[in-house]
Amino acid sequence: MTAGGRRPRRRTYHHGDLRQELLRVAEEIILERGVDGFTLREAARRLGVSPAAPAHHFGDARGLLTEVAAEGFRELAQELTAADKSGGSDLTARLHAQGAAYVRFALKRPARFQLMFRHDKHDTANPEFKDVARQAYGVLENAIRAATRTAADESLTPDGYALLLAHWSIVHGFAHLVLGGEISAMKAGSDVTDEALLDSLLPQMLKHLRIP
Amino acid sequence: MTAGGRRPRRRTYHHGDLRQELLRVAEEIILERGVDGFTLREAARRLGVSPAAPAHHFGDARGLLTEVAAEGFRELAQELTAADKSGGSDLTARLHAQGAAYVRFALKRPARFQLMFRHDKHDTANPEFKDVARQAYGVLENAIRAATRTAADESLTPDGYALLLAHWSIVHGFAHLVLGGEISAMKAGSDVTDEALLDSLLPQMLKHLRIP
DNA sequence: TGTACATCAGTGAACGCGCGTTCACTGATGTAC
DNA sequence: TGTACATCAGTGAACGCGCGTTCACTGATGTAC
Numbered sequence: 001m002t003a004g005g006r007r008p009r010r011r012t013y014h015h016g017d018l019r020q021e022l023l024r025v026a027e028e029i030i031l032e033r034g035v036d037g038f039t040l041r042e043a044a045r046r047l048g049v050s051p052a053a054p055a056h057h058f059g060d061a062r063g064l065l066t067e068v069a070a071e072g073f074r075e076l077a078q079e080l081t082a083a084d085k086s087g088g089s090d091l092t093a094r095l096h097a098q099g100a101a102y103v104r105f106a107l108k109r110p111a112r113f114q115l116m117f118r119h120d121k122h123d124t125a126n127p128e129f130k131d132v133a134r135q136a137y138g139v140l141e142n143a144i145r146a147a148t149r150t151a152a153d154e155s156l157t158p159d160g161y162a163l164l165l166a167h168w169s170i171v172h173g174f175a176h177l178v179l180g181g182e183i184s185a186m187k188a189g190s191d192v193t194d195e196a197l198l199d200s201l202l203p204q205m206l207k208h209l210r211i212p
Numbered sequence: 213m214t215a216g217g218r219r220p221r222r223r224t225y226h227h228g229d230l231r232q233e234l235l236r237v238a239e240e241i242i243l244e245r246g247v248d249g250f251t252l253r254e255a256a257r258r259l260g261v262s263p264a265a266p267a268h269h270f271g272d273a274r275g276l277l278t279e280v281a282a283e284g285f286r287e288l289a290q291e292l293t294a295a296d297k298s299g300g301s302d303l304t305a306r307l308h309a310q311g312a313a314y315v316r317f318a319l320k321r322p323a324r325f326q327l328m329f330r331h332d333k334h335d336t337a338n339p340e341f342k343d344v345a346r347q348a349y350g351v352l353e354n355a356i357r358a359a360t361r362t363a364a365d366e367s368l369t370p371d372g373y374a375l376l377l378a379h380w381s382i383v384h385g386f387a388h389l390v391l392g393g394e395i396s397a398m399k400a401g402s403d404v405t406d407e408a409l410l411d412s413l414l415p416q417m418l419k420h421l422r423i424p
Numbered sequence: 425t426g427t428a429c430a431t432c433a434g435t436g437a438a439c440g441c442g443c444g445t446t447c448a449c450t451g452a453t454g455t456a457c
Numbered sequence: 458t459g460t461a462c463a464t465c466a467g468t469g470a471a472c473g474c475g476c477g478t479t480c481a482c483t484g485a486t487g488t489a490c
Contacts, residue, residue, distance in 0.1 A: 014433055014485060021214060034332060036248035041476060052478075057433090060477080073336035098441050117392050137398070162235020162416035165386065165395075169417065170378060177377075180329050186349070205381065211422045226466055262468050264445075265452065269466090272444080311444060432486070439479075446472075451466070 026068050030111035040115050066123040072112035077136035091147040094207050100170045106175035107194050121142045230267045236282050242323035278335040282344050284324035289348035302358040304423050311383045318387035319406050
């Protein structure tokens with residue numbers, strides 16, 4: 001048991017891997033206390049390190065959280081890409097697979113997911129962050145381009161753009177409803193597992209999306 | 213100008229309308245600083261009242277915020293109902309109108325909207341709150357029942373349920389993307405007005421939703 | 425291979441801040457007779 | 458119509474708390490020669 005108030009003591013003066021460990025516990029804390037519940041002091045406490053130590057690696061909380069969020073976009077882009085490929089040449093299958101991957105990511109990494117869209121917690125000057133976020137977006141855009149026969153050098157048609165947003169909105173909204181507890185509140189009594197949501201409910205929802 | 217640091221002084225000992233005014237400034241503060249930026253002291257400060265005064269009416273911050281959220285659900289239910297009626301006997305029109313009303317509400321009252329889904333900020337013991345939230349949900353459910361020919365005493369079919377969630381997810385997700393700044397970030401340069409989002413983009417998106 | 429020294433990573437005490445809440449209080453209002 | 462008194466609404470000083478950040482510091486590491 002690695003209980004809450006514990007302050008592990010190191011034997012060495014240097015931590016060795018403080019930077020990585022800070023990124024890890026940040027996510028842990030957000031999961032337990034929400035994005036706004038994160039504090040640098042708590043992160044330091046959990047690693048048995050002085051409150052001033054994190055500043056050495058990230059400057060401030062915003063810097064640390066931005067890196068957590070960036071890592072989230074990197075992972076999301078990766079999983080969207082893998083899902084996209086799994087759809088083969090079937091354009092509808094590609095979009096459905098991407099949608100499932102999006103929601104699966106949100107459920108697997110709720111802390112990161114919520115942080116990723118909290119721009120007030122990001123360091124807007126970080127160029128890396130913008131880059132990886134755009135990359136994740138690009139995976140969806142490419143599938144929409146294929147579905148609407150739009151070459152990479154053309155701009156999306158208004159309708160293609162509307163389809164892109166409809167798709168993004170539906171999976172983004174569903175992820176938020178699930179994480180917010182709206183779905184389980186609605187079906188009070190019968191407890192819904194993540195598997196049921198992903199394997200049965202979400203595909204049924206996506207079938208209602210009209211894809212050219 | 214009712215600037216930030218100002219502390220208006222009353223002439224009377226009793227405020228007269230402190231309860232209502234607290235609900236009003238709560239929304240004002242959330243709009244400026246986010247849901248987590250709200251504090252009882254700041255609310256008291258803005259009304260020129262001692263920090264202990266709010267406790268008299270709401271107990272604590274959770275109590276106050278729950279009432280703001282409840283009022284939001286009341287208003288949302290009202291606007292969804294009005295929109296639903298405007299659709300006449302056309303089932304698709306009813307759902308599209310409800311969708312537009314949902315997003316319009318979110319854009320008109322961003323502070324309330326975001327608070328309404330922050331269950332960690334609500335007093336879960338408040339029965340009124342659950343009631344009005346269920347009522348708003350009921351307006352959507354009724355339209356889905358009509359669209360899927362499901363009587364009030366039957367339970368929704370799996371497909372009807374999937375359609376309900378697809379519709380809710382799409383408008384909920386879109387509202388979050390807009391409020392989170394994702395849409396304007398995407399179309400950087402060309403600034404998008406709320407009117408354009410509501411009158412042109414959203415209807416196009418909803419057209420992609422397949423309704424029986 | 426050894427040594428001097430710069431740089432890096434972390435310490436821990438201290439600071440000032442704004443917060444929620446408590447407390448004994450007081451001014452205003454409403455009501456019973 | 459007047460008065461006594463209970464209740465209600467707000468005061469303002471005080472408390473303890475956890476926070477981010479600063480500071481002079483020190484132990485460990487890496488590098489030039």
